[in-house]
Amino acid sequence: MDGAATGSSNKVSSQAGASAHRVPDDNIIEILLRLPAKSVIRFRAVCTAWRRLLSDPDFLAAHSRLQPLDSILYDRLVGSGSGIINIALDTVHISSITSGDGTDRRQRLISVANSKRRPCILLSSCNGVFLFRRSEGCYLLCNPATRQWADLPSLVPSSLVREYAFYFHEPSGEYRLWCHRNPLDTRYGTWHVLSTDAAEPRDVQVHAEAAKRMTELLVGSLPVLLHGSMHWPPPHRRKWLEEEITTEIVVLDTLSETFQIMAGPPVTTVMEVAVKLFISMEGLLAAADLGDMWHINFWFLEDYDAWRWECRHKIDITWYNRRSEFLSGVMMGDDEGNIIVGRGSCFYVCNVRTKTLSMAYSVDSLPDNVIVSRHVYRQSLVQQPYFRAQSSHDLQLMHIWCK
Known part of the structure; x- marks a missing residue:
C-alpha cells in the first residue's frame, strides 16, 4: 500500500474513533479499503460506526486509489x-x-x-x-x-x-x-x-x-x-x-x-x-x-x-x-x-x-x-457535488443500473 493511502486510512481511523465507541482496528480498515464497491455499500449497514467510516470522504478517496484496474x-x-x-x-x-x-x-x-x-x-x-x-x-x-x-x-x-x-x-x-x-x-x-x-x-x-x-x-x-x-x-x-x-x-x-x-x-x-x-x-x-x-x-x-x-x-x-x-x-x-x-x-x-x-x-x-x-x-464511491443520484429512468437512455 502506498504512503498516500496509508496516511488517508490513518486519518479515517482517527476520525471514526472520535465519533464512535467501537472503532475497527487498522488491520480491518486495510481490508475494508480493498473491498469492491458493492461490499463497501453493504457493510455500511453493519453498525453506525462502520456507516460513518465507510461514508467518510477520506476513506472513499483512499478506497478509490486502491481499486484494481x-x-x-x-x-x-x-x-x-x-x-x-x-x-x-x-x-x-x-x-x-x-x-x-x-x-x-x-x-x-x-x-x-x-x-x-x-x-x-x-x-x-x-x-x-x-x-x-x-x-x-x-x-x-x-x-x-x-x-x-x-x-x-x-x-x-x-x-x-x-x-x-x-x-x-x-x-x-x-x-x-x-x-x-x-x-x-x-x-x-x-x-x-x-x-x-x-x-x-x-x-x-x-x-x-x-x-x-x-x-x-x-x-x-x-x-x-x-x-x-x-x-x-x-x-x-x-x-x-x-x-x-x-x-x-x-x-x-x-x-x-x-x-x-x-x-x-x-x-x-x-x-x-x-x-x-x-x-x-x-x-x-x-x-x-x-x-x-x-x-x-x-x-x-x-x-x-x-x-x-x-x-x-x-x-x-x-x-x-x-x-x-x-x-x-x-x-x-x-x-x-x-x-x-x-x-x-x-x-x-x-x-x-x-x-x-x-x-x-x-x-x-x-x-x-x-x-x-x-x-x-477504476471503481470509485467518491460523491461528486455536481452530480445527481436518481433512478436510471430519469436519464432517458439507461435501461438499468446493474447490481
Whole structure:
C-alpha cells in the first residue's frame, strides 16, 4: 500500500474513533479499503460506526486509489424495439485476463439504450466516471458505482464538434471536457471547456499556429492523464524506409490550460509511425512503438522533467501481422510488469521475461456481440457535488443500473 493511502486510512481511523465507541482496528480498515464497491455499500449497514467510516470522504478517496484496474467491454444485446439496440458495458479485471483458466469473469455495469439515429456513445472514462455523447454537442457523465449522473453544458452544433480531453480538475472539484468546434467561417475553429459547475461552455483562446499544430496531432487519438496534464501520442504517419524518427507528444496542462510539445520516444520504423500511449503500473508514461513489422518496442519515460525515454522491452510479434490494430484497443500493465493488449474480442499478454506476445483471454463466445473497448475503469464511491443520484429512468437512455 502506498504512503498516500496509508496516511488517508490513518486519518479515517482517527476520525471514526472520535465519533464512535467501537472503532475497527487498522488491520480491518486495510481490508475494508480493498473491498469492491458493492461490499463497501453493504457493510455500511453493519453498525453506525462502520456507516460513518465507510461514508467518510477520506476513506472513499483512499478506497478509490486502491481499486484494481479493469478493461471495458462493449456487449451488443438484443434490440428492444424498432431502431433500438441495447449496448451493455462490462468490465474484466487484469487478473482474470492473465489467470489463463478460461473462466469468463465479466461483470456488467450498465445497459444503454442506443437509437440508430441518435446513438449514445462512450467517449472516455476518468476516476470511475463515464463520459457519454448523447448527440453532437450534448454530453452526460455517469458513475455506475454511486449511480450518480450529471449533464455537461451543451455546445450548439456546427459543422464539426470534436472532443479532445476529459479529466477531473482537482482544485475546483469539477469534471471538464475540452472540445474543438470548427465553424465554416473560421480558419482554425474555436476551443471550449465544458464543466460540471458551469451553465454555459467557456471559450478558450489558443494561438492560431498552436491550434493548427494541435488539430493535426490530436485527431482520432486518445490522451492519457499524468501529473495533471493530458498527453496525446504522435500522429500516425506512413513511412516506407527504415529510419529513426524523432516523435513529439502534445501536452495540455490542465491547471494553466496551456499546451506544449514534449519529446516523444525515438522510434525506428519500417512502414509507419504508430505509437500508443498508456500509464504503466508504476505510474510512468509509457509508449508502444507499433511501427516495426517484427517487434513491439515499449518505451518508458524514466525522467519526466528531462524527457528521458528508455526502451525496456522488445517483444517478438513475428507471427502477428496486424500490430497496428492495437492502436484502437487498450493497453495496461499488470503487477508482474507484463503488458496487456486488447483488441477485437481478445486480450494478449506481452511477457517481459520471454519477450513474446501470446493470446491470454478471449470473449469470443459471442464474437459478433462482444468487443474490447479502448477504455479502462477504476471503481470509485467518491460523491461528486455536481452530480445527481436518481433512478436510471430519469436519464432517458439507461435501461438499468446493474447490481
